[in-house]
Amino acid sequence: MSFSEDKPYFHNIDFSTEPLPSDDFEQANFVNCSFAELMGITLTDCIFTDCNLSNVSFRNSKLDNVTFLDCKLTGIDISVAKDFALQVKFENCILDYAIFEQKKLNKSIFSNCRIQGADFTQADLSKSKFHNCDFSEAVFSNTNVSGVDFTTSKYFTIDPTINNVKKAKFLSSDLAGLLTRFDIIIK
Incomplete structure (x- = not known):
C-alpha cells in the first residue's frame, strides 16, 4: 500500500489471501487487485482498475460513487449492498451473472460492458x-428502464408489458427484443 496526496493506493494485492487494512475507504485506488469478499465495507469515491471481483458479495457494503474500470465482476451481488448513497459506474467491465435485483441504480453508468445473464429484477x-x-440473457422483470437509451446496446429482451419502458429509446432493428413474449415474426 502507498499513499499519494493522502489517497490510499493498492497495487497488485491479492485480498483473497490478505486481509483488507480497513473496512472504510475514501478516495482509494485499487489497481490489479483480487478480492474474495467485500462484506460490510464502506467505499466512498473509490476506483477499481483491472481488478478481479468475481463472485464478491457486497452484503451490507456502502458503494458511494464507486468506479470500476476494466474489471472482472462475474457473479457479483450488488442486491445485498446498502441502498443509501448507492452510486456505481462500470466501464469496460465483465458483469456476467451479476445481481442487481431490487436496487435503485438510477444514477449508474454502464459503458462498454458485457452484462450477460445479469439479473435486474425489480x-x-x-x-x-x-453505452455499448x-x-x-439478462433478466428484466418489473424493472424501471424509463428514459434509458438502449440505442447503442444489444441483445436485450425487455417485455414492455411487465417493465416500465416509458420514454426509453431503442433502435427499430432491436424491436424483436421487445416483442419476444408475443411470439411474432418480425422481418
Whole structure:
C-alpha cells in the first residue's frame, strides 16, 4: 500500500489471501487487485482498475460513487449492498451473472460492458446510462428502464408489458427484443 496526496493506493494485492487494512475507504485506488469478499465495507469515491471481483458479495457494503474500470465482476451481488448513497459506474467491465435485483441504480453508468445473464429484477434503472453493452440473457422483470437509451446496446429482451419502458429509446432493428413474449415474426 502507498499513499499519494493522502489517497490510499493498492497495487497488485491479492485480498483473497490478505486481509483488507480497513473496512472504510475514501478516495482509494485499487489497481490489479483480487478480492474474495467485500462484506460490510464502506467505499466512498473509490476506483477499481483491472481488478478481479468475481463472485464478491457486497452484503451490507456502502458503494458511494464507486468506479470500476476494466474489471472482472462475474457473479457479483450488488442486491445485498446498502441502498443509501448507492452510486456505481462500470466501464469496460465483465458483469456476467451479476445481481442487481431490487436496487435503485438510477444514477449508474454502464459503458462498454458485457452484462450477460445479469439479473435486474425489480431494479430502478430509470436514469442510468448504458453505452455499448451486451445484455444477452439478462433478466428484466418489473424493472424501471424509463428514459434509458438502449440505442447503442444489444441483445436485450425487455417485455414492455411487465417493465416500465416509458420514454426509453431503442433502435427499430432491436424491436424483436421487445416483442419476444408475443411470439411474432418480425422481418
